[in-house]
Amino acid sequence: MMRARHSVRDYTGIPLTERQKDALRAAIAAAKSPFGGTVDIHIVTAGDAGTFSPTTYGMIRGARDFMLLGIGPDRNSLLSAGYIAERAVLEATAMGLGTCWMSGTFSKAEFSKAADFTAGAPLTVVIAMGVPAARKSFVARAAGFLAGSDGRKPYGDLFHNTDGTPYVDDGSPVAEALEMMRLAPSGVNSQPWRAIVTGDSTVRFFAKAKKPTAFIDMGIGLSHFMLAAGARGLDGTLAAEKPQPAAPAPDLEYIVTFSPA
Numbered sequence: 001m002m003r004a005r006h007s008v009r010d011y012t013g014i015p016l017t018e019r020q021k022d023a024l025r026a027a028i029a030a031a032k033s034p035f036g037g038t039v040d041i042h043i044v045t046a047g048d049a050g051t052f053s054p055t056t057y058g059m060i061r062g063a064r065d066f067m068l069l070g071i072g073p074d075r076n077s078l079l080s081a082g083y084i085a086e087r088a089v090l091e092a093t094a095m096g097l098g099t100c101w102m103s104g105t106f107s108k109a110e111f112s113k114a115a116d117f118t119a120g121a122p123l124t125v126v127i128a129m130g131v132p133a134a135r136k137s138f139v140a141r142a143a144g145f146l147a148g149s150d151g152r153k154p155y156g157d158l159f160h161n162t163d164g165t166p167y168v169d170d171g172s173p174v175a176e177a178l179e180m181m182r183l184a185p186s187g188v189n190s191q192p193w194r195a196i197v198t199g200d201s202t203v204r205f206f207a208k209a210k211k212p213t214a215f216i217d218m219g220i221g222l223s224h225f226m227l228a229a230g231a232r233g234l235d236g237t238l239a240a241e242k243p244q245p246a247a248p249a250p251d252l253e254y255i256v257t258f259s260p261a
């Protein structure tokens with residue numbers, strides 16, 4: 001599902017079924033973020049009596065269903081939002097649905113009318129979901145191009161050994177889990193995920209965080225990492241080390257460490 005997922009900006013207009021929405025809610029409920037914080041997720045359908053008219057500035061066409069994310073302003077809430085909601089995105093992908101995370105190209109005022117958000121966790125991100133239209137519209141192709149969707153940074157630019165040399169994808173469980181992180185979605189395809197791998201599969205994660213949404217991207221990438229590691233039998237936990245490990249570059253911020261069980 002992580003390999004199959006890509007951002008879809010063109011939909012057929014067919015709304016999700018109740019069963020599909022229940023499956024998404026179950027994925028959200030099952031996702032246990034290690035970061036805590038405040039995340040308030042609503043699944044809403046446009047066009048139902050008394051609901052809202054989604055405004056995405058023409059970026060998304062034909063979507064009827066949206067996941068709305070109310071997120072606390074702190075780093076842990078942003079990390080958790082990415083970590084939890086991406087599980088629903090992958091569940092949607094498994095059901096053959098398209099998705100597109102959006103932190104910029106939607107009207108907050110309009111979408112905020114669609115649900116009651118927990119105090120202190122205002123609407124920050126929406127995720128469009130639905131049956132993908134067969135052909136990509138010009139707008140969708142241009143949006144994908146502008147967002148750099150087709151480009152991913154090379155593996156060795158993101159992940160390193162403790163001596164600073166590029167970590168090589170040797171097909172091991174930790175290497176595959178990092179590859180799944182590399183394929184995650186991120187705002188304007190900024191790919192803020194960085195990691196240093198030690199010999200025993202301990203992985204220290206850092207973010208190149210130019211904007212707060214980079215922490216959402218980090219949560220998404222860590223969600224991929226943990227799912228992929230678990231699927232390959234590499235169990236372990238994510239926790240912050242104290243004292244905090246030094247960042248390998250001044251523009252990187254330490255996030256968390258994966259310790260194998």
Ligand SMILES: Cc1cc2nc3c(=O)[nH]c(=O)nc-3n(C[C@H](O)[C@H](O)[C@H](O)COP(=O)(O)O)c2cc1C
Nearest residue numbers: 006007101102103104105147149185186187188189
């Ligand atoms: C937190 C976040 C915010 C995003 N915001 C937008 C957005 O406002 N508008 C948009 O068209 N795409 C948005 N995207 C989608 C990214 O552009 C896309 O994930 C990235 O270019 C990689 O392409 P892919 O998802 O097809 O792999 C966002 C993605 C994330 C994770």
